[in-house]
Amino acid sequence: MSTxxxxxxxxxxNKADRHQEKLFLADVKAIIIEAGLGxxxxxxxxxxxxxxxxxxxxxxxxxxxxxxxSKNIKLARLCTILKIDTIPSNLIVVDADWLSQSLxxxxxxxxxxxxxxxxxxxxxxxxxxxxxxxxxxxAATLEHGKKEQIKRHSDASPCTDNSDHNEVPPAxxxxxxxxxxxxxxxxxxxxxxxxxxxxxxKRAIDNSNIIHQPLDSDSDYVExxxxxxxxxxxxxxVLSQLPAKYTxxxxxxxxxxxxxxxxxxxxxxxxxxxxxxxxxxxxxxGDQWRVKGYTKAISSIKxxxxxxxxxxxxxxxxxxxxxxxxxxxxxxxxxxxxKLDYMDNDVQTALNVFTKIWGAGPATAHNWIxxxxxxxxxxxxxxxxxxxxxxxxxxxxxxxxxxxRAEVVEIEAVIREEATAIEPGLEVxxxxxxxxxxxxxxxxxxxxxxxxxxxxxxxxxKLLRRLQAKDFLTEILVNQDVDIDHQKLLGVCxxxxxxxxxxRLDIIVVPYREWACSLLYFTGSGHFNRSMRLLARKKRxxxxxxxxxxxxLRKVTxxxxxxxxxxxxxxxxxxxxxxxxxxxxxLGLDYLEPKDRDC
DNA sequence: AGGCCAATACTG
DNA sequence: CAGTAT
DNA sequence: GCCT
Numbered sequence: 001m002s003t004x005x006x007x008x009x010x011x012x013x014n015k016a017d018r019h020q021e022k023l024f025l026a027d028v029k030a031i032i033i034e035a036g037l038g039x040x041x042x043x044x045x046x047x048x049x050x051x052x053x054x055x056x057x058x059x060x061x062x063x064x065x066x067x068x069x070s071k072n073i074k075l076a077r078l079c080t081i082l083k084i085d086t087i088p089s090n091l092i093v094v095d096a097d098w099l100s101q102s103l104x105x106x107x108x109x110x111x112x113x114x115x116x117x118x119x120x121x122x123x124x125x126x127x128x129x130x131x132x133x134x135x136x137x138x139a140a141t142l143e144h145g146k147k148e149q150i151k152r153h154s155d156a157s158p159c160t161d162n163s164d165h166n167e168v169p170p171a172x173x174x175x176x177x178x179x180x181x182x183x184x185x186x187x188x189x190x191x192x193x194x195x196x197x198x199x200x201x202k203r204a205i206d207n208s209n210i211i212h213q214p215l216d217s218d219s220d221y222v223e224x225x226x227x228x229x230x231x232x233x234x235x236x237x238v239l240s241q242l243p244a245k246y247t248x249x250x251x252x253x254x255x256x257x258x259x260x261x262x263x264x265x266x267x268x269x270x271x272x273x274x275x276x277x278x279x280x281x282x283x284x285x286g287d288q289w290r291v292k293g294y295t296k297a298i299s300s301i302k303x304x305x306x307x308x309x310x311x312x313x314x315x316x317x318x319x320x321x322x323x324x325x326x327x328x329x330x331x332x333x334x335x336x337x338x339k340l341d342y343m344d345n346d347v348q349t350a351l352n353v354f355t356k357i358w359g360a361g362p363a364t365a366h367n368w369i370x371x372x373x374x375x376x377x378x379x380x381x382x383x384x385x386x387x388x389x390x391x392x393x394x395x396x397x398x399x400x401x402x403x404x405r406a407e408v409v410e411i412e413a414v415i416r417e418e419a420t421a422i423e424p425g426l427e428v429x430x431x432x433x434x435x436x437x438x439x440x441x442x443x444x445x446x447x448x449x450x451x452x453x454x455x456x457x458x459x460x461x462k463l464l465r466r467l468q469a470k471d472f473l474t475e476i477l478v479n480q481d482v483d484i485d486h487q488k489l490l491g492v493c494x495x496x497x498x499x500x501x502x503x504r505l506d507i508i509v510v511p512y513r514e515w516a517c518s519l520l521y522f523t524g525s526g527h528f529n530r531s532m533r534l535l536a537r538k539k540r541x542x543x544x545x546x547x548x549x550x551x552x553l554r555k556v557t558x559x560x561x562x563x564x565x566x567x568x569x570x571x572x573x574x575x576x577x578x579x580x581x582x583x584x585x586x587l588g589l590d591y592l593e594p595k596d597r598d599c
Numbered sequence: 600a601g602g603c604c605a606a607t608a609c610t611g
Numbered sequence: 612c613a614g615t616a617t
Numbered sequence: 618g619c620c621t
Contacts, residue, residue, distance in 0.1 A: 282618080286614095292603060293618025321619050359610085361615050386610055388615080445617090478616080480608055488608085490617070506617075522617090526604095533604040544605055545617095 026305070030066035067093045069116065093117040249588045255531035257589055259596035266302045271331050274340065275301070275324070281343060284351035286362040295527075297324050308332065350374045356400050358477075358504070359388030391475050395492065398502040402440035410495055411444050411503065418466045419448060423455050427515075431522035437595040443504035444493075445522050453512045460487040460509045467493070474502065485511040514546050516577040521545035528597040535587055540572075547574040548583055 093116040250257045266272060279294035296319040301308070308314050308328060315325035330337055347369055353376060354365035368383050379385075379393060392399065408430060416428040429435070432445035448463075450456040460481075467473035475492035482488075486509065493505040510518045521529060522545070536543035542552040549572035577583055584591045 279618090287618085289603065290618045293620090295618090297618070319619060324618070359615065363614055388610070478609060480617095482607080488617080490609095508617090521605095526617095530604045537604080542605090546606090 028066055065090075065092065067091055069093060070096060249590075250535055254535055254589075255599045256528055256535055256587075256592075256597075257531075259592055260525075260528075260598040264303050264305060267307045268301050268304060270335070271308065271328055272298050272301050274331055274337050275327070277340060277343075277348075278327075278337075280352060281348060284348065284355060284362050284365065293319070301328075346374060354379070357389055357396060358392030358399055359386065360392060364389070388477055391477060391492065395502045399504055401501060402442065403444065403501075403503055404440055405434060405438075407495070407503070408434045408441055408444050411493060411505065412446065414472055414493075414495070415446055415463070415467070415507070418470075419459065419463055422459050422462045422466070423450065425452065425455060426450050426459060429519070431519065432524060433598075435523045435594045436525065436598045438598070443506060445506045446508070447518055447522050448507065448509045449512045449515050449518070451512055456509050456511060457484050460489075460507075463507070464489065470496075472496070473505070485509075510545075513576065516579050516582055517543070517547055518545050520580050520583055523594050523597065525598055527599050531599070532583075532587065532589075535589075539587065541586065542572055543583070543587075548577060548586060549574045550586070 095116055275294060275298050279291055279298065282290045282294065297317075300317050300319045304317055308317075309332065311325050311329040311332075314320055314328040314332075315322065320328070327337060327339070350369050350373075351362070351365045354360055354368055355362060357379075368379060371382070373379055373383055376393070376396065385393060412428065412430045419426045419428050427447075427449055429447050430444060431447050432443065433441045434444065448456065448459065450459070464473065464476075464479075472495070473489075473491050473493050476489065477492070478488070478490040480486075480488040480490075487507075488509070489505070489507040491505050491507070492502050494500050494502045508518065508522060520532075533543045536548065537552075540550070540552055542549045551570065552572035553570045575582075575586060577586075581591045
């Protein structure tokens with residue numbers, strides 16, 4: 001087989017694996033019967049089905065593979081709903097639990113025991129569907145002991161005769177690996193405790209499956225082999241004081257709980273291009289929340305594995321609601337969005353240009369346009385600029401150009417050299433997208449501290465003076481000197497050689513006790529940080545660039561009794577952290593490498 | 600209907 | 612204070 | 618914008 005089709009071919013690199021696991025429902029093209037499942041559940045299943053690469057069909061199509069239904073539904077009812085007399089022999093009617101459990105597990109599980117229509121002979125019109133489940137023990141299997149598991153495994157399900165040919169469409173017989181994984185009992189690997197920081201995705205997934213198990217009796221968890229270090233004992237001590245509900249492992253619906261996925265080829269560029277124009281418009285309007293909505297939607301579409309062809313398909317994608325689905329449908333069917341015609345393109349263009357000036361946002365840009373300014377030359381000639389904006393304009397082209405990693409390395413080297421000359425033990429680390437291993441960066445974020453907890457003091461000002469003295473630091477936009485322990489520079493630097501570009505440089509000095517939280521924060525991504533802070537809040541903790549605290553109480557907002565508002569009542573107790581892994585552990589998350597935080 | 604991260608500093 | 616930025 |  002050709003090697004180019006990686007999405008199907010089983011590759012063995014970590015990333016390819018992850019990618020593949022993500023789309024483990026790729027061979028499932030299913031109808032979901034709402035009756036008996038309820039609106040909510042069927043909606044969830046539908047969304048999840050699509051998220052993991054499956055296709056949702058509203059009615060039976062030539063390539064439909066599964067009918068997913070409640071185990072209690074009667075065959076007659078099913079046929080009525082589907083407007084057919086018999087179930088076509090190429091279709092598998094399967095209990096919705098099959099999908100649910102596959103989703104929990106992150107991989108396709110054996111369809112056997114969930115098969116609702118045994119295909120002894122094709123037209124068993126009278127078969128009582130639920131009969132298939134008389135065995136009782138189906139849904140509970142995960143909770144039961146291993147012997148039960150093994151037994152079930154060997155004695156196979158009632159319909160073993162045809163189970164292999166009806167479990168997944170012949171289209172792709174090539175997934176022996178799921179079978180493999182299934183047959184090797186998961187619980188053998190369970191042993192390790194909930195804080196084992198597994199590095200391989202595979203183990204992470206296994207763990208996530210296991211987490212439902214009552215973790216009472218497993219007190220014998222082994223102290224995981226060092227890996228990311230962590231003063232595990234201290235962190236666990238803190239955790240042990242917390243109510244169980246706050247120590248549970250967050251689901252993968254949290255962006256901070258799963259590694260950022262490989263970039264997938266965007267098969268819906270015709271859609272995202274237009275949505276991005278709209279998003280830009282709202283950005284220029286300063287409508288941050290709508291922009292956020294678009295961001296999530298566009299990201300979902302870009303990660304969607306197929307070309308979107310129907311409105312329903314679009315609406316089933318997470319973060320796409322009715323209104324975006326309508327827009328998408330218009331794009332699909334007309335190849336065009338009328339709304340765009342109503343936009344004043346000259347204004348939009350000018351706004352886009354102006355807001356790329358560092359220090360100018362939507363409000364400023366609108367002001368300028370109101371004054372009849374439309375081009376950068378207009379701005380240069382007539383606009384009134386504050387200091388930030390004048391620098392932003394002066395280096396407009398340079399600032400809007402990405403910085404190659406190699407150059408970031410050079411810039412970092414300059415700073416490290418000067419810092420080390422001031423105080424040998426200073427730690428100098430470049431965060432931001434550089435640390436997340438992006439090929440290019442928008443700016444350079446450098447974090448500085450000293451392990452002894454005090455020698456960072458005073459270094460900042462000396463460092464600035466030295467960098468200025470060698471004409472490396474050319475402009476200072478913001479010089480934030482909070483206290484003896486905290487300084488921040490937003491500035492501009494340029495390497496000495498002729499022809500080098502001016503680059504945005506941030507330098508942050510923090511006390512070492514804040515090292516972990518600072519590192520986490522300045523590494524980002526922004527979305528990752530938001531997700532993690534929100535999670536912290538849900539767990540009654542509080543995460544900032546300074547510290548993570550437990551036992552934070554917030555005021556309950558008027559209308560949502562169960563949700564926490566953002567007004568703090570008590571500040572909580574900061575937990576000492578020595579590395580990023582400590583923070584992940586406190587939040588019940590598997591550790592993620594910086595490159596996996598790129599969401 | 601209201602949340603969607605948090606906290607702070609600078610400019611004018 | 613509003614606006615911008617990190 | 619979307620989601621709860």
